[in-house]
Amino acid sequence: MDQTALMLLLCLCSSALSDELRLVAGRSRCVGRLEKKDLGDWKPVTYWNWNYNFTSAAGACRQLHCGSVVSLQKDKDGNVEIVCSDSVRLVQGTNRCSGRLEVKTNQSWSSVCEKDFDLQDAEVVCREIGCGPPSVHQGALYGEAEAPVGSREFQCEGSESALLKCSSRKSSGRNSCSPGQAVGLTCSDKDNIRLVGEASRCAGRLEMLHQEEWRPVDVRDGYWDMNSAAAVCAGLDCGSAVSARNSKAASERPVWWIWSDCFQSRSSLKKCLPHGRHSDQSHEIICSDSVRLVQGTNRCSGRLEVKTDQSWSSVCEKDFDLQDAEVVCREIGCGPPSVHQGALYGEAEAPVGSREFQCEGSESALLKCSSRKSSGRNSCSPGQAVGLTCSDNIRFLGEASRCAGRLEMLHQEEWRPVDVYSSYWDTNSVAAVCAGLDCGSAVSLRNSKAASERPVWWISSECFWSGSALKNCLPDDENNDQRHEIICSGLLVEPLIFLSSSTDGVSTGRKQGSELLIGSNFSIMCSIRPQYEGGSFQLIFSTSNYTQNQTLPAVDHSALFLFSAAGHAHQGTYRCVYHVYVFSYNFSSISQPLNLTVSGKLMESIRKSSASVSASPTALIIRLVVVLLGLLGSVLVLYFKARRNQKSGPENNHHDEGSRAEGSLEEETAV
Numbered sequence: 001m002d003q004t005a006l007m008l009l010l011c012l013c014s015s016a017l018s019d020e021l022r023l024v025a026g027r028s029r030c031v032g033r034l035e036k037k038d039l040g041d042w043k044p045v046t047y048w049n050w051n052y053n054f055t056s057a058a059g060a061c062r063q064l065h066c067g068s069v070v071s072l073q074k075d076k077d078g079n080v081e082i083v084c085s086d087s088v089r090l091v092q093g094t095n096r097c098s099g100r101l102e103v104k105t106n107q108s109w110s111s112v113c114e115k116d117f118d119l120q121d122a123e124v125v126c127r128e129i130g131c132g133p134p135s136v137h138q139g140a141l142y143g144e145a146e147a148p149v150g151s152r153e154f155q156c157e158g159s160e161s162a163l164l165k166c167s168s169r170k171s172s173g174r175n176s177c178s179p180g181q182a183v184g185l186t187c188s189d190k191d192n193i194r195l196v197g198e199a200s201r202c203a204g205r206l207e208m209l210h211q212e213e214w215r216p217v218d219v220r221d222g223y224w225d226m227n228s229a230a231a232v233c234a235g236l237d238c239g240s241a242v243s244a245r246n247s248k249a250a251s252e253r254p255v256w257w258i259w260s261d262c263f264q265s266r267s268s269l270k271k272c273l274p275h276g277r278h279s280d281q282s283h284e285i286i287c288s289d290s291v292r293l294v295q296g297t298n299r300c301s302g303r304l305e306v307k308t309d310q311s312w313s314s315v316c317e318k319d320f321d322l323q324d325a326e327v328v329c330r331e332i333g334c335g336p337p338s339v340h341q342g343a344l345y346g347e348a349e350a351p352v353g354s355r356e357f358q359c360e361g362s363e364s365a366l367l368k369c370s371s372r373k374s375s376g377r378n379s380c381s382p383g384q385a386v387g388l389t390c391s392d393n394i395r396f397l398g399e400a401s402r403c404a405g406r407l408e409m410l411h412q413e414e415w416r417p418v419d420v421y422s423s424y425w426d427t428n429s430v431a432a433v434c435a436g437l438d439c440g441s442a443v444s445l446r447n448s449k450a451a452s453e454r455p456v457w458w459i460s461s462e463c464f465w466s467g468s469a470l471k472n473c474l475p476d477d478e479n480n481d482q483r484h485e486i487i488c489s490g491l492l493v494e495p496l497i498f499l500s501s502s503t504d505g506v507s508t509g510r511k512q513g514s515e516l517l518i519g520s521n522f523s524i525m526c527s528i529r530p531q532y533e534g535g536s537f538q539l540i541f542s543t544s545n546y547t548q549n550q551t552l553p554a555v556d557h558s559a560l561f562l563f564s565a566a567g568h569a570h571q572g573t574y575r576c577v578y579h580v581y582v583f584s585y586n587f588s589s590i591s592q593p594l595n596l597t598v599s600g601k602l603m604e605s606i607r608k609s610s611a612s613v614s615a616s617p618t619a620l621i622i623r624l625v626v627v628l629l630g631l632l633g634s635v636l637v638l639y640f641k642a643r644r645n646q647k648s649g650p651e652n653n654h655h656d657e658g659s660r661a662e663g664s665l666e667e668e669t670a671v
């Protein structure tokens with residue numbers, strides 16, 4: 001290959017890498033519909049054949065020797081339309097609204113000296129590049145000037161549409177701009193969203209600013225949840241999202257139509273590119289304003305932060321109690337508090353505040369509670385910032401287990417049954433519900449009809465994408481008589497296992513194990529907190545070599561397995577498994593292990609005491625009878641204890657320490 005051929009090839013490659021672009025049908029060469037040259041012809045660039053985002057648009061403006069991107073949009077055929085600023089741009093900034101200012105004069109870009117530039121000039125530039133008003137301008141913020149520093153002093157009044165429309169004059173001290181004094185500018189980019197229509201800036205209808213126009217927002221793919229609302233609240237520095245709902249206007253009006261992925265984060269909201277449209281839909285959000293939970297696993301948990309004087313601070317554990325926690329959980333639209341303790345959600349990054357809250361529990365917001373200066377000021381040690389876990393906004397109701405029943409959701413301070421748009425229920429939906437409530441896998445789903453119409457929360461099938469999607473789901477308000485009942489595999493509580501022997505009384509399953517004297521009679525009781533009638537207990541015995549099991553019916557939620565003359569063969573691990581057939585399914589749950597060892601001390605102790613009293617065999621027999629009477633006594637104690645527990649009523653949900661051994665007493669079995 002000769003030199004010319006190689007050069008040609010290189011040229012072809014580089015032109016393929018960077019398309020030739022132009023903007024057409026605009027008021028200047030820096031404004032209009034984007035086209036690229038394709039095999040000699042100019043073809044429109046569309047949403048589908050181009051990487052449609054601000055970064056690509058900025059590249060196009062740069063390639064066309066225009067300034068910054070002012071706006072990017074597409075028409076209804078998907079054609080891309082770009083407005084670049086003509087003769088000003090911000091470079092090396094962290095976003096499109098900040099950077100070192102460069103001005104194009106005479107076809108080349110130059111920086112501006114700080115002394116030639118003031119706030120009015122900054123206002124004009126920020127407006128010209130389509131950003132909010134200036135927040136900072138100072139030298140050398142965005143690196144040293146690479147372009148030569150220009151020598152014009154600008155004298156804008158502030159209302160001009162472009163910097164080059166302002167009057168200007170030759171800079172006074174020519175060539176006297178020292179390094180580090182090129183103008184760096186930060187225009188505010190902050191609020192392209194706002195909440196309107198309520199007394200607080202942290203509640204109301206969501207509106208977005210685009211092309212200098214505020215309009216309500218409608219979500220194109222319809223998928224909108226508490227995470228979306230949380231991104232809005234965070235973007236407005238308004239704390240946590242408390243509630244959100246869709247609202248309908250009486251008639252269609254212009255809205256900005258956006259995709260739901262704009263709500264992924266604060267920054268994606270700012271980069272969001274809306275599309276103009278008419279709709280009667282809009283979205284209303286209520287943010288908590290002055291409290292928020294941060295670094296938690298979901299929106300109802302995290303370290304508590306409180307906003308006072310426009311800044312967020314943590315709260316010290318000693319200044320916060322259960323009543324205060326109740327107010328906070330209610331304020332952020334979650335269920336009642338389940339845990340609050342220090343350092344659960346990372347060390348405080350915000351400073352720890354010095355107010356002690358004194359809520360009564362019924363206040364609507366933490367900052368409405370009375371409070372006083374914290375007693376031991378500045379004495380909150382690390383790890384004592386309040387971490388709070390409020391309970392879930394979903395629950396099951398109507399069954400003995402927290403993992404089965406009618407699905408209900410808390411929304412706008414009201415628990416209601418849930419119904420699903422389009423009745424899109426499948427095993428995956430039910431699995432998401434069970435997972436969301438930490439209830440294992442899905443077992444069954446029944447649809448039931450209520451006797452009459454009751455208010456329900458309507459949710460869309462997208463809510464079942466995952467357990468967290470469900471918790472973040474935004475229901476709608478309508479009446480319906482359908483109910484959804486769900487049963488999860490984690491239906492049963494854990495059974496308990498107890499060991500009792502003629503010599504030791506009752507002991508429960510322990511990790512370190514229980515020890516029995518050789519030859520003693522013993523029993524193992526399996527018991528479960530009353531949830532469902534009937535069922536059976538299986539006692540599984542395992543050693544390193546083999547496994548055995550036996551089963552007894554559950555009587556009053558327990559079963560007693562009796563063993564005589566403990567020997568080395570009884571050493572091993574015992575577990576109780578409770579089996580029950582409910583809702584047309586078999587469920588089981590297994591207890592903690594009970595590790596049993598048998599030692600030879602009993603025979604020795606009997607022999608020793610026998611020897612001291614009398615060496616005769618009669619004395620030994622008397623000893624044994626005493627031991628057996630002791631065993632009978634402990635069984636009777638167990639029996640009456642169980643009767644007493646039973647009388648305390650079936651609603652007694654605490655652990656029954658013992659239970660009736662009736663029915664299994666005669667059945668003296670050994671594993």
Ligand SMILES: *[C@@H]1O[C@H](CO)[C@@H](O)[C@H](O)[C@H]1NC(C)=O
Pocket residue numbers: 106
């Ligand atoms: C513009 O640039 C050209 C070529 O560099 C130069 O001759 C001319 O004087 C410049 N005009 C101004 C107004 O600076």
Ligand SMILES: *[C@@H]1O[C@H](CO)[C@@H](O)[C@H](O)[C@H]1NC(C)=O
Pocket residue numbers: 540547548549550
């Ligand atoms: C219980 O024992 C039976 C037979 O004795 C056996 O088939 C079964 O697998 C055992 N079950 C367990 C859980 O060990």
Ligand SMILES: *[C@@H]1O[C@H](CO)[C@@H](O)[C@H](O)[C@H]1NC(C)=O
Pocket residue numbers: 581584585586
């Ligand atoms: C439940 O268990 C019983 C007894 O082990 C068995 O006969 C029955 O087939 C099981 N039912 C289901 C639905 O698995």
